[in-house]
Amino acid sequence: MKKFLSAIIAIYCLTSCDDGDIIVTSFDFEEQTLERCTDFESQFVFFKINPDNNESIALSFTTTEDIFGAGDGMEATRETSIQLSGNDNITYRRFDNTVTSDYFCNPIPPATPIVVEEFISADGDITVFTSGTYADSDGIPSDTEDPTGLQDTDGDSIPDILDFDDDGDNVPTAQEGVVLNDDDTINTELTRDTDGDGIFDYLDNDDDNDGVLTINEDANMDLDPSNDNSDPDNESLDDYLNPAFTGTVNTQAFREHSYFLNDIIITINTQNLDFRNQNGEEVIRDIRTVIFGEFTGTPSATFTTTPTF
Structure with missing residues (x-):
């Protein structure tokens, strides 16, 4: 995330800045694979790790929508919208050493590696697109x-x-x-x-x-x-x-x-992100619509119904 980190250092905004100031930066995780934790019942956790820079970006949110479900078969692509706040957030972290998926997929993160830089979204919009191929x-x-x-x-x-x-x-x-x-x-x-x-x-x-x-x-x-x-x-x-x-x-x-939804693809877009560092003194805002990533780790889902006679 060299581009993202350098943008933070170069154009961060102190709390004295006007709230109307908009700072546009870029995420540099395009080459990293989007991964997902499966151990949490009610929470979705997606993340990317850049091992070259010991850094990560992670999205955590809850929704009642079954984003991995087959849907009703009437929509080729389903959309689920989430507004980030509280525990629903995107977190950028830079570590003092290599980080693995265990860090994100444990209820209590391990003590190492140590976080040396952290930005957490205070606001933002997420759109999750679910698509695939329907078959009977x-x-x-x-x-x-x-x-x-x-x-x-x-x-x-x-x-x-x-x-x-x-x-x-x-x-x-x-x-x-x-x-x-x-x-x-x-x-x-x-x-x-x-x-x-x-x-x-x-x-x-x-x-x-x-x-x-x-x-x-x-x-x-x-x-x-x-x-x-x-x-x-x-x-x-x-x-x-x-x-x-x-x-x-x-x-x-x-x-x-x-019937079945096969070859499921989950695409996550972000927009209007507002990042703050640990003490809230640095702010990054990104108003663009950006593809957070695509996840293809769920091969199929089943929808069951009984037609009205």
């Missing part, structure tokens, strides 16, 4: 399933690209015989169309065209038609694929759905 893990790539991302075959308010049961028949798409070509397009010759009506089973709410919706061919009423076989003459064929069996129940619920 039904075996069909989203671009193949629906390039627009707007199609909702069963009208359950979950788009097909996030719906593990695209036709709403309570049989997961992954179990309905979808076959892909090498280029991830649908193989129209091999993908299952039990009743031959030109609608693949994974998009057909009456797979055997017997006049009974697949969702209602659920004899044991466990919301899973794929484990019901009531025809003694054809024990290898499930009821929902057997046109000779037309037994019906009145199903009034969809199965629980899960």
